[in-house]
Amino acid sequence: MSAVIKTVTPFVIEEVLIEALLVVGAEPVKITPSNLQTVSHRGGLVVGDILTNRSDFYGPQHFRQNGDHWILRHDSSEMNGRVSSMLTGKHYSKVGRFLEEVGSAYESTYAKHLEKLAExxxxxxxxxxxxxxxxxxxxxxxxxxxxxxxxxxxxxxxxxxxxxxxxxx
Amino acid sequence: MPEQKITLTIDDDGAITAKTSGFKGESCLEALDELLNLEGVVSNVKKTDEYHQQQTQQTNRVQSLKGKS
Incomplete structure (x- = not known):
C-alpha cells in the first residue's frame, strides 16, 4: 500500500490564525480566565485555546498551541459534528476540508501580515x-x-x- | 565690520552641506570644524574662488614681506 498525504499549513502566528478563522467564518473565541468556566469540553480547555464554532462529541473544536504552532483538537471520528453559528449558511465540513480552508486563509492573511510588518x-x-x-x-x-x-x-x-x-x- | 556667513543645508538623511563666505583662507574650514565637528565625517570639500583668491593674496603678502627682509 502506498499513500500520499499533505500536511496543513503550519499555523504559527496567533494573530494570523485568528484572522484566518474570522475569514472562513469560524468565529474564533479565545479562552481567558473569565470565560474558561462558561464553555464545557469533555477533554478540558485551557486558557489560551482558540475556540471555533465547530463542535463534535467532545465539545467545541479548538486550536491549542503546541510548541511553536497551533493544532486543531477535535474528535477523530467527527461524531456529531456540527456548526453552532449565528452566520447563515454555515454547514459542518470535514476537518480536513476545514483545515484546508483555514490554511488557505492563513496564507493570504500571512501575506498581508508581512506587508503590515514591512509598512x-x-x-x-x-x-x-x-x-x-x-x-x-x-x-x-x-x-x-x-x-x-x-x-x-x-x-x-x-x-x-x-x-x-x-x-x- | 565684515560679515561671516555660513549656509547649512540639511538634506533628507540629516547630512549637512555647508557653504561659507566672508572668511579668510583656511579659517572657513576651521569655523566649520568648530561648528560641526568635521573630523571623520566630511565626504567632499570644494574650495570656492573666494578661498583661492584669499589664499593667493596671503601668499603674495608673505612673498612681499620676504622680499622686504
Missing part, C-alpha cells in the same frame, strides 16, 4: 530619519548660537532645511 518597518525608519534630521538641526542651531552666529531658518526648493548663520567679526 511598520518603513514607518519606523521614516520616523528615525525625521528624528535624525531634527537632531542635526537643533544641534547646529544650538552650536551656532553659542558661537555668536545669528540664525535664520528657511527651506530650499527641495524642501530641505536651510540655516543661514551670520556673525560680524
Amino acid at each position: 511598520q518597518e518603513r514607518i519606523r525608519l521614516e520616523e528615525e530619519r525625521k528624528a535624525r534630521v531634527e537632531a542635526t538641526r537643533q544641534q547646529a542651531i544650538a552650536k551656532a548660537k553659542s558661537q555668536g552666529y545669528s540664525v535664520k531658518e528657511t527651506t530650499n526648493s527641495k524642501g530641505q532645511i536651510q540655516l543661514v548663520l551670520t556673525r560680524m567679526v
Whole structure:
C-alpha cells in the first residue's frame, strides 16, 4: 500500500490564525480566565485555546498551541459534528476540508501580515530619519548660537532645511 | 565690520552641506570644524574662488614681506 498525504499549513502566528478563522467564518473565541468556566469540553480547555464554532462529541473544536504552532483538537471520528453559528449558511465540513480552508486563509492573511510588518518597518525608519534630521538641526542651531552666529531658518526648493548663520567679526 | 556667513543645508538623511563666505583662507574650514565637528565625517570639500583668491593674496603678502627682509 502506498499513500500520499499533505500536511496543513503550519499555523504559527496567533494573530494570523485568528484572522484566518474570522475569514472562513469560524468565529474564533479565545479562552481567558473569565470565560474558561462558561464553555464545557469533555477533554478540558485551557486558557489560551482558540475556540471555533465547530463542535463534535467532545465539545467545541479548538486550536491549542503546541510548541511553536497551533493544532486543531477535535474528535477523530467527527461524531456529531456540527456548526453552532449565528452566520447563515454555515454547514459542518470535514476537518480536513476545514483545515484546508483555514490554511488557505492563513496564507493570504500571512501575506498581508508581512506587508503590515514591512509598512511598520518603513514607518519606523521614516520616523528615525525625521528624528535624525531634527537632531542635526537643533544641534547646529544650538552650536551656532553659542558661537555668536545669528540664525535664520528657511527651506530650499527641495524642501530641505536651510540655516543661514551670520556673525560680524 | 565684515560679515561671516555660513549656509547649512540639511538634506533628507540629516547630512549637512555647508557653504561659507566672508572668511579668510583656511579659517572657513576651521569655523566649520568648530561648528560641526568635521573630523571623520566630511565626504567632499570644494574650495570656492573666494578661498583661492584669499589664499593667493596671503601668499603674495608673505612673498612681499620676504622680499622686504
